[in-house]
Amino acid sequence: MVKQLSWKVGGQQGEGIESTGEIFSIALNRLGYYLYGYRHFSSRIKGGHTNNKIRVSTTQTRSVSDDLDILVAFDQETIDVNYKELHEKGIIIADSKFDPKKPEDTNALMFSVPFTQLATDLGTSLMKNMVAVGATCAVLNLDIQVFEEVVQEIFGRKGQAVVDKNMEAIKAGYDFTKEQLNTDTGLMELDQADGKKRMFMIGNDAIALGALAAGSRFMAAYPITPASEIMEYLIKKLPELGGTVIQTEDEIAAATMAIGANYAGVRAFTASAGPGLSLKMESIGLSGMTETPLVVIDTQRGGPSTGLPTKQEQSDLMAMIYGTHGEIPKIVMAPSTVQEAFYDTAEAFNLAEEYQCPVILLSDLQLSLGKQTVEPLEFDKVEIRRGKLQSDLPEIENKEYFKRYELTNDGISPRVIPGMKHGIHHVTGVEHDESGKPSESAANRNSQMDKRFRKIENIKFDMPVYKNAPHEEADLLLVGFNSTRGAIEEAMERIEADGIKVNHAHIRLIHPFPTDDLLPLVQSAKKVVVVENNATGQLANIIKMNVGFANKIVKYNKYDGNPFLPHEIHTKCKELF
């Protein structure tokens, strides 16, 4: 019996690799296992190697696993590219169709199963994925009935005959492999799961759900990897709530349309990745200057330019903090789990309205697209706070403009939306006075600039740094942001086991930087290792700039397009001691 298992299915893009992984993981999720799936894919529609690595565990995991137990291969390339991940007793299950060859330098067992042939015999080669699922069941001694419900849901629309055929394909794969194995128990068996029903979703699903829970009713966006799932989900859901998504002509239109809608009182947002964010920068500056709330999601991917569009990276940090020309107050937040992505997205809308400024919610490809089991989301934890949005306004004498940019102690001015009587004022990206009229006076410039920055001086943000700090004095502090949390957590256990005292801080509020929160942990650690998926150590530099202690800080960077694995962080830290 094993507590966890790592399974990977690979083949050519467009061959149904995704659906094989999807069916396998949904069924196991329903049995109560914790799943973590990460897709390797290319920026093309058909062809090119793709794989889906799925970790199954009886406890929550948020990281790609170090090695692999089972590799399901639809072509030789899948074996050649991935077999080195297999551990000593790993298993390859390959389609007999391509006459699979096992590399010489592996002890893995290989079973050749006629995925395509068995499927074709049952009517269509399309069902080869189902045969592969059945073969996996045989190896794991898993009852194929657990797939019945999922198959019914996916193919039910096409009629019972199709459902039956697919179940037959699973059974054919199971029976064939079982015979080859010549054992009643399979080769590895998973511990029983708790049977609880939990959500299974990608970070982008949680972001979209968070936006709905926050009352967002309008999204303007332009398709881009790895952000498109957010708009695709909402275009299905928003019309049920009277709202919609507009697919705009470009990224600039997406940002400015969202600004227009926010100005007119709707919680609107946009989502994109690095290239889109570069194009949105002037608009984000407009939001800052006009104090119009705006939520922008940045699902980071490999840059610069088109970069590695389907690969993991965390290199937009500096651009998100400093990207706009001129200086504006801005909030940049970075959830590190799918749950946080939900709550933080909802909170982003509150912050945007309370502080009347752009809020950028950073995600990264691993968090946005990694599909995982999620503990229940609590809807009643989602608050809706609209800040100084006014309702009834008193009459203003002499047709004067409403003081939309009134100088206040906290810098936040009363906000009105078009349509409100006695609220007429002007909004402009030109420097302006309290009623929004353009002004170039030096005194006004100072007072309006100071007012805008005053807003976020004392920002209220729940848990700006996630801390797991069991030691008052630590040998090592590990720091990261976004999706590296899972790999750091696992590495931490192993480093502790080596006798090194380690604390962990995950930065959730990137800007304004939570210096006071992080400082004690940095002070009390002998070394600080900042783990990040970029080449220059952007977070490390931000910590040096804000917290200091540059001599303690070690950068640990990975920018080859792949997520950190726990053993990599473990090895790196061991080297330091």
Add this chain to the structure above:
Amino acid sequence: MATFKDFRNSVKPNWCPGCGDFSVQAAIQRAAASIGLEPEGLAVVSGIGCSGRISGYINSYGFHGIHGRSLPIAQGVKMANKDLTVIASGGDGDGFAIGMGHTIHAIRRNINITYIVMDNQIYGLTKGQTSPRSATGFKTKSTPEGSIEQAISPMEMALTAGATFVAQSFSTDLKDLTALIEQGIQHEGFSLINVFSPCVTYNKINTYDWFKENLTKLKDVEGYDSSNREQAMQTLMKHDGLVTGLIYQDTQRKSYQDLLSGYSDKPLSEADLKLDQAYFDKLVEEFM
């Protein structure tokens, strides 16, 4: 009921004396009053350039955005609150150079807003460079030997992009211009009104006199039918685009918001933000 004076504010425009934009401002104010709008029910969104300042000179909600982006901002405003009357405005550089992509797509999208372009065939605020509306051979600071590019024909462009309301006017024809703006606002869909609004400081070719000499009023064209797209195109080509009046209107096609499935009858800005717990539970269930 509001009169056109109610749409005036105390801000003194920074336009040059004699600028065509003064009349456009007056026409918007008159049209708004004449069709019974209230100042708080009107939002004027503008771009950057001399004409972009117009949103600050009208007593209504006004949003002066960034260069070339008045249309997406205006569309966002209208999507958020369909009960508002939304006018987008700006110059020919704003709408046909940096913002051309938005212009074409706003036309195809057909959201119910009115776009008024103050077309002076030159960049005024940056002190006299060529515009996409400048004629071939036109000499400016950026084309000292004369422009060698072809000028854009915005009205033909609008027709090919699928516009449902295309009109053109001349800033001195205050009465006609006001009437066109009224019609544009009342049109159920996207309305484009291009207004020849001479720049008295930097454009010494396309002057008031030049326009008077070269413009043809469509109401003087015998048998002109503004519901006939083919005739509209032919007439524009025949007169090199120098016509004024309602060029084309399609009253059949529904606006974006009318076609949008599920879109709320009540303005989105008035929606109850809190989701129903049962609805949220249903969403969660779909991920299980």
